[in-house]
Amino acid sequence: MSRTHFHGRTLARSQALQLLFQAEQTARSVDEVLEGEYSLSEGPLDPFAIQLSRGADGMRSDLDAVIAACSTNWSISRMPSVDRNLLRxxxxxxxEMDEVAVAVSIDECVELAKAYGTDESSRFVNGLLGRVATQLEEGTDVVADARLKVGAQAREDVEEG
Known part of the structure; x- marks a missing residue:
């Protein structure tokens, strides 16, 4: 993937991205990936990477609803897989991780997007995560709100089609 060398929690986030990417590409869960052979650009596998990747995988449908609700002009299926998994x-x-500041999560994701994504990835993920952060600051339950928006959009699509 990238020739950049990461350390500490940045490395763990990179590993979580790689595990989620492999799970998505092979239509398996992260647990199934971890039970078999998997590939990491740098190792050994960090426990924080396992926690992040399992957590994100377990909440995938809710996370995807948040991504879809906060994305403008891009359906989740049209997003590059790296961007989608970084956002997750x-x-x-x-x-879910109160010990990590929201700004740190955003900054780390933007740096990983620069390393692994397209030329537009870092701006895209920064903008989308900024919208999520604003909603969180306002006290919005972003998951419940996203479920409502996604459900309303699905009903609209059925009525139009």
Whole structure:
């Protein structure tokens, strides 16, 4: 993937991204990936990477709803897989890991997007995560709100189609 060498929690986030990416590409869960052979650009596997990847994988449908609700002009299926999985890691961390500041989650995701994504990835993930952060600061239950928006959009699509 990248020739950049990461350390500490940045390395763990990179490993979580790689595990989620492999799970998505092979239509398996992260647990199934971890039970078999998996590939990491740098190792050994960090326990924080396991926690992030399992957590994000377990909340995938909720995280995808948040991504879809906060994304403008991009359906989740059209997003590059790296961006989609980076967003899953960062939003999981923002929602579930109180010991990590939201700004840190965003900054780390942007740096990983620069290393692994396209030329536009870092701006895209920064903008989307900024929208999530604003909602969190306002006290919005972003998961419940996203479920409502995604459900309403699905009903609209059925009515139009």
């Amino acid at each position: 890691v960062a939003i999981y961390e923002m929602l």
